[in-house]
Structure formats: C-alpha cells, structure tokens
Amino acid sequence: MALLLDRETIRGLVDMEGAVGIIEQAFAELAEGTSIMPQRTAETDAEHNGWYAFMPAQLKNMGALGIKAVTVYKDNPSKHDLPSTLATIVLLDGETGQALSVMDGGYLTAVRTGAVTGLATKHLARADATVAGVLGAGVQARAQLQGMSVARKLERILCYSQDPPDAQQAFAGEMSELLGVPVEVAESGRAVIEGADILSLATTAATPILDGDWIREGTHINAIGSHAPGVRELDTRSVVRSKIVCDQLAACLAEAGDIQIPIEEGALSADDLYGELGELVTGRKKGRENDQEITLFKSVGLSIQDISIASFVYHQAVEKGVGTEFNF
Ligand SMILES: NC(=O)c1ccc[n+]([C@@H]2O[C@H](COP(=O)([O-])OP(=O)(O)OC[C@H]3O[C@@H](n4cnc5c(N)ncnc54)[C@H](O)[C@@H]3O)[C@@H](O)[C@H]2O)c1
Structure with a gap:
C-alpha cells in the first residue's frame, strides 16, 4: 500500500525547527558519502516562462529513496492563480522498490529551502x-x-x-x-x-x-x-x-x-x-x-533535502495514521 499525502496533511507533520535538524543530517550524509545523488535533469521552458527538474536521491543512513518532480512557472500566480513552485515526490521502499508514498512536494520544497537557509545561517x-x-x-x-x-x-x-x-x-x-x-x-x-x-x-x-x-x-x-x-x-x-x-x-x-x-x-x-x-x-x-x-x-x-524530509513526513504520517492508502 502506498500512502497519498496532500499539502494540508503534510503541513501538520513537520515544523521548521525539526526540518533544520533533518536537513543537517542529510548534508552530513552528502559530505560523508552515504548518499547517492545523481545530478538532476533540469531544463528551462522559455515558451512558458518556466523551468522543470527531476531530482532523485538515496540516503543510506536514513533509509530514504525517492524522486521529486518540480516545476517553477513564474507566471503561475498572475495568470493561473497557482503557486510558482509546484512539486510531487515519490518515495520508494529502499529494499524492494515498492512505492511507499506519493506526496505533494510544493509545501515541502519551501520547508526544505527554508531549512537549508536556517542551517547555513547557523554556521555562517x-x-x-x-x-x-x-x-x-x-x-x-x-x-x-x-x-x-x-x-x-x-x-x-x-x-x-x-x-x-x-x-x-x-x-x-x-x-x-x-x-x-x-x-x-x-x-x-x-x-x-x-x-x-x-x-x-x-x-x-x-x-x-x-x-x-x-x-x-x-x-x-x-x-x-x-x-x-x-x-x-x-x-x-x-x-x-x-x-x-x-x-x-x-x-x-x-x-x-x-x-x-x-x-x-x-x-x-x-x-x-x-x-x-x-x-x-x-x-x-x-x-x-x-x-x-x-x-x-x-x-x-538538492534532492537529498527533498527525499530526507519526505521520508520523515512519511514515517510521521504512518505513526499518526493519516493519509489515504492506495494500492497501485
Ligand atoms: N534554491 C532553491 O532550492 C529553491 C527552491 C524553491 C524555489 N526557488 C526559487 O525561489 C524563487 C521564489 O519562489 P516563490 O515560490 O517564492 O515565488 P513567488 O512567485 O511566490 O514569489 C516571488 C517574489 O519575488 C518578488 N520579486 C520578483 N522580482 C523582484 C525584484 N526584482 N525585486 C524584489 N522582489 C522581486 C515578487 O514580488 C514576489 O514577491 C523562484 O525563482 C524559485 O525558482 C529556489
């Protein structure tokens, strides 16, 4: 069973202080070589004033594996009443490859980007x-x-x-x-x-x-x-x-x-x-x-930010019994 998690549910599962701690662990994994992060595939879509990317990562110590599809279409707020940044994260089981969760990644993109700034600010x-x-x-x-x-x-x-x-x-x-x-x-x-x-x-x-x-x-x-x-x-x-x-x-x-x-x-x-x-x-x-x-x-x-936070959110959701189960 995979867990579908929407933005509102995710909001209640992670706060900024917790996110900074998770991002700190993710960057430690990057420096210590316990994560795998192929360079993302990123393209600019000039026709639509947009940009899109596909971002995979595995964090071995955290046991997290997944990919984020993210877009930034800068005219979204003015033309479509949508946020500029939209994203979806697919989290997989690190032993079997089965989908554990499909979740909104738009809110989490902001959280993990705020969290990396918190971490950098702490050190700098x-x-x-x-x-x-x-x-x-x-x-x-x-x-x-x-x-x-x-x-x-x-x-x-x-x-x-x-x-x-x-x-x-x-x-x-x-x-x-x-x-x-x-x-x-x-x-x-x-x-x-x-x-x-x-x-x-x-x-x-x-x-x-x-x-x-x-x-x-x-x-x-x-x-x-x-x-x-x-x-x-x-x-x-x-x-x-x-x-x-x-x-x-x-x-x-x-x-x-x-x-x-x-x-x-x-x-x-x-x-x-x-x-x-x-x-x-x-x-x-x-x-x-x-x-x-x-x-x-x-x-x-970086995708290590997304997949580490997504893994934390998934485990929180399981613990709290929230989200919608879906059988692929
Ligand atoms: N580095 C990362 O990991 C990361 C992650 C997510 C988003 N982003 C980027 O962050 C940027 C902001 O994203 P968002 O979702 O908040 O967009 P948004 O559309 O919600 O907000 C954009 C803001 O920029 C302001 N702005 C634009 N041009 C300006 C200027 N010349 N001077 C002052 N303000 C100006 C606008 O007034 C608006 O308040 C985007 O470019 C997005 O691609 C980066």
Missing part, C-alpha cells in the same frame, strides 16, 4: 545577528524567514518585494504574527540590504537585485531565488566580496547563474568557492571566522 551568520532581511514576499520568502528565525534570535525583520504595497503590508503582518517579531516593509531593496545582519534573496528576478557595494561587512546572505544558467539575483561585486559556500559545488557550477556569470566575466574562478555546506556541518571546514567577512550561501536546491 554572526553570533550577534538580530536583524534579518528578505527580498521577495512569496512562498519561499515566508519559509526563508522561518528558517533564519530558527538559527538566530531575531529582534527585527525588514522586507521588500515587487508586490503591490497592500500585499507587502499583508506579508509583513502575517510574518510578524507568525514569528512574534516586528516586520517592517522597507522603502527599497537597498534599505533591506543595508539594514540587515542576515539576508535572504528569494525572488523570481532574472537580473541582479542588489549592488555589492551596499552590503555591510559581517553580513550573511542566503541566495536561494535563482537557480538556472543566465539568471541571477546577485551582481558580480556581491559574489567577489563574499566567502562563498555552496549547497553543492558541482550543482552550483552547473546551474547557478549567480556563480557562472562572474566566472564567465573572469571576475571569479571555481577555486574561489570556499566549500560546501556539508563540510561545515561535519566540521571539515570552518563556517564564519570573524565578524568582518561577508558570507554567501548559494543554494540551487
């Missing part, structure tokens, strides 16, 4: 960081703020997006209530960059949304919004000024315009990339080393 933000900033006010931005809140005790949050003013205010009100921290809509993206100790870039922008000279010393940046060649949120100056940690070096070199474009310009080389998040988690490399450095976590999103 200044210990005394209290002000977070987010660019973007969509599904990912909400989870980004939750992830950063798990990593540091926030006292203030600044946000800015291209949404209409009333939508930006609604986002600020919702997040303030959820996190118990004052959230202010800033007058510009620049005001967010200049005012925050920890930043998250979570937009659908295709060209840079900041100028590297705006970034204060000691800032930590999580850049999660862009993850395709030719597309970037960061300008070259931001990247060159930063100590760069990738979710995975090979994936970022293959897919992240944020990294590829400065390399093509000759401003950066692959050797300038400091390392991978798994190396920080396992203590092989140090995270932040002083209060002055600008640290940058670049995430394109």
Whole structure:
C-alpha cells in the first residue's frame, strides 16, 4: 500500500525547527558519502516562462529513496492563480522498490529551502545577528524567514518585494504574527540590504537585485531565488566580496547563474568557492571566522533535502495514521 499525502496533511507533520535538524543530517550524509545523488535533469521552458527538474536521491543512513518532480512557472500566480513552485515526490521502499508514498512536494520544497537557509545561517551568520532581511514576499520568502528565525534570535525583520504595497503590508503582518517579531516593509531593496545582519534573496528576478557595494561587512546572505544558467539575483561585486559556500559545488557550477556569470566575466574562478555546506556541518571546514567577512550561501536546491524530509513526513504520517492508502 502506498500512502497519498496532500499539502494540508503534510503541513501538520513537520515544523521548521525539526526540518533544520533533518536537513543537517542529510548534508552530513552528502559530505560523508552515504548518499547517492545523481545530478538532476533540469531544463528551462522559455515558451512558458518556466523551468522543470527531476531530482532523485538515496540516503543510506536514513533509509530514504525517492524522486521529486518540480516545476517553477513564474507566471503561475498572475495568470493561473497557482503557486510558482509546484512539486510531487515519490518515495520508494529502499529494499524492494515498492512505492511507499506519493506526496505533494510544493509545501515541502519551501520547508526544505527554508531549512537549508536556517542551517547555513547557523554556521555562517554572526553570533550577534538580530536583524534579518528578505527580498521577495512569496512562498519561499515566508519559509526563508522561518528558517533564519530558527538559527538566530531575531529582534527585527525588514522586507521588500515587487508586490503591490497592500500585499507587502499583508506579508509583513502575517510574518510578524507568525514569528512574534516586528516586520517592517522597507522603502527599497537597498534599505533591506543595508539594514540587515542576515539576508535572504528569494525572488523570481532574472537580473541582479542588489549592488555589492551596499552590503555591510559581517553580513550573511542566503541566495536561494535563482537557480538556472543566465539568471541571477546577485551582481558580480556581491559574489567577489563574499566567502562563498555552496549547497553543492558541482550543482552550483552547473546551474547557478549567480556563480557562472562572474566566472564567465573572469571576475571569479571555481577555486574561489570556499566549500560546501556539508563540510561545515561535519566540521571539515570552518563556517564564519570573524565578524568582518561577508558570507554567501548559494543554494540551487538538492534532492537529498527533498527525499530526507519526505521520508520523515512519511514515517510521521504512518505513526499518526493519516493519509489515504492506495494500492497501485
Ligand atoms: N534554491 C532553491 O532550492 C529553491 C527552491 C524553491 C524555489 N526557488 C526559487 O525561489 C524563487 C521564489 O519562489 P516563490 O515560490 O517564492 O515565488 P513567488 O512567485 O511566490 O514569489 C516571488 C517574489 O519575488 C518578488 N520579486 C520578483 N522580482 C523582484 C525584484 N526584482 N525585486 C524584489 N522582489 C522581486 C515578487 O514580488 C514576489 O514577491 C523562484 O525563482 C524559485 O525558482 C529556489
């Protein structure tokens, strides 16, 4: 029997603090070589302003095996009243290959992306960081703020997006209530960059949304919004000024315009990339080393994140007796 799990059921099965812990284990497995993660098949669908990918992974210590099909169609909110990011996860039995679960992966994509930001922030933000900033006010931005809140005790949050003013205010009100921290809509993206100790870039922008000279010393940046060649949120100056940690070096070199474009310009080389998040988690490399450095976590999103969280959610669902059983 496979368990069908919809978004609403999944919401009650995992919280952000728990998700950060699971993602930490997943990155430890990646660094220690106990996971198998073939490079995902990712394509851009220019005709529909979209992108799709198929992402398999096996995590041996967790006993998790599966694949996520994920799409990002950027016109979905305006044209179809649908989220930009949609996904479905198929989880398999690691011994027999039988389908254990088919579940919504859209909500989990936001949770695991917020969780990886929480984990990176834990290792890379200044210990005394209290002000977070987010660019973007969509599904990912909400989870980004939750992830950063798990990593540091926030006292203030600044946000800015291209949404209409009333939508930006609604986002600020919702997040303030959820996190118990004052959230202010800033007058510009620049005001967010200049005012925050920890930043998250979570937009659908295709060209840079900041100028590297705006970034204060000691800032930590999580850049999660862009993850395709030719597309970037960061300008070259931001990247060159930063100590760069990738979710995975090979994936970022293959897919992240944020990294590829400065390399093509000759401003950066692959050797300038400091390392991978798994190396920080396992203590092989140090995270932040002083209060002055600008640290940058670049995430394109990895299938180990999805399959580890999906496996946890499946086991929670079995324990709680929720979901719909289906015999293939
Ligand atoms: N790295 C990862 O693992 C990962 C995972 C999921 C989604 N994503 C990416 O995150 C991005 C956001 O996804 P979402 O689901 O939240 O989208 P969404 O459509 O819900 O929200 C997009 C937000 O970006 C804002 N925006 C667009 N251009 C901007 C600009 N120039 N300046 C300021 N704000 C701007 C919009 O106003 C909106 O608030 C997408 O590009 C998606 O592909 C990355």
